[in-house]
Amino acid sequence: MSKATYRCACCGDPFIARVADRNRGWARFCSKSCKAIKQEQRTGQHHAHQTRRDECAEPTFSNAHQFDNTELQS
Numbered sequence: 280m281s282k283a284t285y286r287c288a289c290c291g292d293p294f295i296a297r298v299a300d301r302n303r304g305w306a307r308f309c310s311k312s313c314k315a316i317k318q319e320q321r322t323g324q325h326h327a328h329q330t331r332r333d334e335c336a337e338p339t340f341s342n343a344h345q346f347d348n349t350e351l352q353s
């Protein structure tokens with residue numbers, strides 16, 4: 280499988296991705312966090328007020344972490 284260096288659509292950093300993925304419209308970001316930032320910007324433009332409410336609903340994320348911990352312990 281051939282790979283190539285692309286520039287992240289969020290931060291502009293170069294990263295290596297599969298050409299096949301890129302052709303499908305994937306591999307546009309160097310990391311998952313960059314992808315999340317871009318997606319937030321896209322939805323945030325349309326739902327500015329809802330984005331603020333999402334911040335209040337953040338405990339969902341810490342719940343997910345707790346879930347991971349219990350799985351590791353058992």
Ligand SMILES: [Zn+2]
Nearest residue numbers: 287290309313
């Ligand atoms: Zn990036």
